Amino acid sequence: MVSFRDAxxxxxxxxxxxxxxxxxxxxxxxxxxxxxxxxxERLQSEPDNHLIVGVHDGRIIATYQLTFISGLSLQxxxxxxxxxxxxxxxxxxxxxxxxxxxxxxxxxxxxxxxxMQLTMNKSRTDTARFYQRLGFTPSHIGYKRDLI
Amino acid sequence: MVSFRDAxxxxxxxxxxxxxxxxxxxxxxxxxxxxxxxxxERLQSEPDNHLIVGVHDGRIIATYQLTFISGLSLQxxxxxxxxxxxxxxxxxxxxxxxxxxxxxxxxxxxxxxxxMQLTMNKSRTDTARFYQRLGFTPSHIGYKRDLI
Numbered sequence: 001m002v003s004f005r006d007a008x009x010x011x012x013x014x015x016x017x018x019x020x021x022x023x024x025x026x027x028x029x030x031x032x033x034x035x036x037x038x039x040x041e042r043l044q045s046e047p048d049n050h051l052i053v054g055v056h057d058g059r060i061i062a063t064y065q066l067t068f069i070s071g072l073s074l075q076x077x078x079x080x081x082x083x084x085x086x087x088x089x090x091x092x093x094x095x096x097x098x099x100x101x102x103x104x105x106x107x108x109x110x111x112x113x114x115x116m117q118l119t120m121n122k123s124r125t126d127t128a129r130f131y132q133r134l135g136f137t138p139s140h141i142g143y144k145r146d147l148i
Numbered sequence: 149m150v151s152f153r154d155a156x157x158x159x160x161x162x163x164x165x166x167x168x169x170x171x172x173x174x175x176x177x178x179x180x181x182x183x184x185x186x187x188x189e190r191l192q193s194e195p196d197n198h199l200i201v202g203v204h205d206g207r208i209i210a211t212y213q214l215t216f217i218s219g220l221s222l223q224x225x226x227x228x229x230x231x232x233x234x235x236x237x238x239x240x241x242x243x244x245x246x247x248x249x250x251x252x253x254x255x256x257x258x259x260x261x262x263x264m265q266l267t268m269n270k271s272r273t274d275t276a277r278f279y280q281r282l283g284f285t286p287s288h289i290g291y292k293r294d295l296i
Contacts (some may be wrong), residue, residue: 019221031223039224046218048194067217070194073167073232075179076187080295084221105295114296119267119288131291140267142288143279147228147253148262 002061002096004103007051012040014060015053018086024121025086050107054087054100061088062096066104068111080108082118101134150209150244152251155199160188162208163201166234172269173234198255202235202248209236210244214252216259228256230266249282 007015016036019025043049048069054062065083070076082104087096108116119142120127132138155163164184167173191197196217202210213231218224230252235244256264267290268275280286 015220025221029221029223036220036224039218039220039226042226043218043220046196048196049217049219051220065219065221067215069197069215069229069231070187070191071197071213071231072163072184072187072191072199073173073177075177076184078187078190081217083217083219109295114294116293116295117267117291119265119290121288128289134293136291136293138289139292140269140290141276141286142267142290143265143284143286144288145264145282145284146262147257147264 002054002056002099004052004054004062004100007040007053007063009037009040011053011060012037015051015063018060018063018088019084021089022086024123048111052100052103052107054096054103056091061091062086062100064100064104066107068108068113074115077114078112079115079117080104080111080113082116085118097130098134150202150204150247152200152202152210152248155188155201155211157185157188159201159208160185163199163211166208166211166236167232169237170234172271196259200248200251200255202244202251204239209239210234210248212248212252214255216256216261222263225262226260227263227265228252228259228261230264233266245278246282 020029043051048067050066052064052066053060064085067081069079069081085100105116120131168177191199196215198214200212200214201208212233215229217227217229233248253264268279
């Protein structure tokens with residue numbers, strides 16, 4: 001029902017709409033479009049960084065970012081990191097999130113990753129149940145520090 | 149006293165020694181060297197992924213990994229992600245960790261990052277105090293899911 005593909009520049013308005021259609025995103029996004037387009041182009045230029053959209057009937061209904069990171073720890077595990085997961089608010093509760101994580105898992109395995117990881121704001125208590133149901137373990141604390 | 153630079157292949161034995169000189173790392177590392185060398189070479193081939201060593205008197209006494217990730221969220225903030233932070237056990241408590249995070253911050257700012265982030269295993273309670281003292285906020289839950 002929903003298919004996933006790499007985002008293109010023409011998807012950006014729909015992606016930004018999904019990002020602000022969110023309890024946290026609503027309050028913190030909203031710069032001018034050119035600023036986001038510049039970041040999108042930079043993201044696209046990074047070979048291990050992917051912005052994905054979920055499409056249904058020609059409508060972009062979901063998005064997430066997937067970054068592959070090689071490293072030495074955990075027995076040299078390559079990691080697939082998931083970020084900015086969003087589903088259109090009128091379509092939540094229809095297993096689109098599950099399909100999105102399954103898509104991420106397939107891409108992660110294809111990229112040789114041994115681990116998926118993500119951080120989630122502590123205030124998203126409903127989302128916590130979602131990730132734990134999908135087999136994610138809340139083993140870590142996620143720290144952030146602004147540089148601006 | 150400690151200077152930081154990009155790791156080279158000849159540093160890898162010392163880096164692996166630092167990784168196993170750790171309460172969690174001791175139990176989970178230990179594959180054959182060729183496996184880690186292969187991961188090191190892959191990491192080095194990723195343009196936004198950097199393995200750093202701290203050197204004092206010709207000895208490698210610390211290491212961390214720094215990955216730059218562009219994205220759209222948080223007003224299109226480019227992020228600097230810190231991973232696998234280690235200081236030689238005989239030199240802990242001498243502010244080498246502080247110097248390492250300061251080095252990461254300088255590299256992050258030079259790369260145009262607006263945010264530093266990391267995840268830390270919940271069992272590292274002493275390390276939690278370290279990051280909070282350095283201005284990191286434990287705002288997120290870090291989820292992991294093995295793929296193997």
